Amino acid sequence: MATETLHKLRSEALMLPEAERAELAHELVKSLDAPADADVADAWDREILRRLAEIDAGIARLIDRDELRRRMQERIGSR
Numbered sequence: 620m621a622t623e624t625l626h627k628l629r630s631e632a633l634m635l636p637e638a639e640r641a642e643l644a645h646e647l648v649k650s651l652d653a654p655a656d657a658d659v660a661d662a663w664d665r666e667i668l669r670r671l672a673e674i675d676a677g678i679a680r681l682i683d684r685d686e687l688r689r690r691m692q693e694r695i696g697s698r
Contacts, residue, residue: 632643673679682690 632640635643670679674681
């Protein structure tokens with residue numbers, strides 16, 4: 620895309636109301652996504668069911684939100 624065209628589109632898009640900018644952004648990001656891979660979706664479904672079964676069986680080690688937040692902050696800070 621020519622730089623001038625991109626500049627014009629960007630300027631016009633930024634003048635849109637917030638809700639319309641959000642909708643446009645969503646559509647643009649969606650257009651970059653590859654088609655859904657059914658095998659990946661199936662694999663995630665199996666993984667979710669496996670993890671739920673571990674929770675139900677009492678063998679999963681669960682942590683509370685504060686601990687999760689602490690661990691995530693550690694990871695982010697170590698980058």
